[in-house]
Amino acid sequence: MSKLTQLLCLAELDQQQLSALLDLALDIKQSPNNYRHALQGRSIALLFEKPSLRTRVSFDVGIHKLGGHSVYLDLQNGAMGERESVEDFGSNLACWTDAIVARVYSQKTLVRLALSSKKPVINALSDIYHPCQALADLLTLKEQYGDISQVHLAYVGDGNNVCQSLMLGAAIMGMDLTVVTPQGFGPDAHVLLKAQEIAQRSGAKLTLSQHVSSAAGADAIYTDTWLSMGTRSDPALITEIFSPYQINTAVMQRLAVKHFMHCLPAHRGHEVTSEVLDSEHSLALQQAENRMHAQNAVLVSLFS
Numbered sequence: 067m068s069k070l071t072q073l074l075c076l077a078e079l080d081q082q083q084l085s086a087l088l089d090l091a092l093d094i095k096q097s098p099n100n101y102r103h104a105l106q107g108r109s110i111a112l113l114f115e116k117p118s119l120r121t122r123v124s125f126d127v128g129i130h131k132l133g134g135h136s137v138y139l140d141l142q143n144g145a146m147g148e149r150e151s152v153e154d155f156g157s158n159l160a161c162w163t164d165a166i167v168a169r170v171y172s173q174k175t176l177v178r179l180a181l182s183s184k185k186p187v188i189n190a191l192s193d194i195y196h197p198c199q200a201l202a203d204l205l206t207l208k209e210q211y212g213d214i215s216q217v218h219l220a221y222v223g224d225g226n227n228v229c230q231s232l233m234l235g236a237a238i239m240g241m242d243l244t245v246v247t248p249q250g251f252g253p254d255a256h257v258l259l260k261a262q263e264i265a266q267r268s269g270a271k272l273t274l275s276q277h278v279s280s281a282a283g284a285d286a287i288y289t290d291t292w293l294s295m296g297t298r299s300d301p302a303l304i305t306e307i308f309s310p311y312q313i314n315t316a317v318m319q320r321l322a323v324k325h326f327m328h329c330l331p332a333h334r335g336h337e338v339t340s341e342v343l344d345s346e347h348s349l350a351l352q353q354a355e356n357r358m359h360a361q362n363a364v365l366v367s368l369f370s
């Protein structure tokens with residue numbers, strides 16, 4: 067199995083690597099003491115061009131639990147490249163740190179950081195992908211269902227970064243994924259093509275639809291915000307377009323779906339009602355907890 071050297075996008079992983087990462091994440095979750103020196107002497111930069119609760123805290127706490135040290139850089143008042151170039155940022159950070167975790171406006175910034183720093187870069191969310199989230203989501207499904215190749219997941223909402231990383235993850239793992247979006251809000255064509263290519267090899271089933279009814283019979287329904295950070299659309303128009311895609315108790319019952327998933331933050335009363343989000347069927351907090359274990363598996367893999 068080839069070694070993990072960065073995580074800009076889940077398509078960098080094959081099934082064996084992704085499966086091994088999920089197994090490692092479970093082991094770290096179950097036996098944290100075995101990994102408490104895994105990052106000893108390592109310093110990791112956390113760069114955030116956009117706000118975060120889960121990603122920031124789970125990386126910071128997770129790195130501490132592995133015996134490492136993190137340095138948080140708040141870039142929320144300006145994207146990288148304004149005071150000095152992204153390349154100068156990357157090459158300077160590489161002088162002191164062992165890896166860079168970055169949440170950025172553009173996936174291209176991650177590529178530039180990786181090239182200039184020659185240190186592992188981990189995508190903590192970009193315009194196109196959110197691989198750490200998808201890893202935690204797959205880990206959550208593995209805990210619930212065991213063999214995730216047998217799981218049918220339905221994503222309902224905006225075809226955004228979270229959806230696109232789920233598509234790649236599901237394709238790699240041979241899952242059944244139904245993506246339901248309003249017309250004009252589907253996933254990026256290049257990501258779709260990549261996911262379809264991978265699915266052909268793994269036996270995954272990817273279905274695109276504009277009808278919520280296509281999610282009927284899925285094991286879990288996943289949704290996310292209708293308006294991602296950095297998206298400049300009219301909120302009133304978005305609410306009008308997406309309202310028929312809200313996940314509420316009536317929808318969960320009509321479609322006979324057991325579990326509900328959300329990456330959070332949730333916009334209660336918009337993409338999901340509180341009744342569903344706070345119900346016993348919701349896996350949202352398990353997903354949030356699993357962010358740390360999944361990311362720690364990535365970090366341990368990078369440095370082992």
Ligand code: CP
Nearest residue numbers: 118119120121329330
């Ligand atoms: N799910 C997630 O990435 O949450 P944050 O934006 O709070 O980090």
Ligand code: NVA
Nearest residue numbers: 226228294295330331
């Ligand atoms: N799609 C959302 C995810 C937030 C974790 C966004 O990019 O804002």
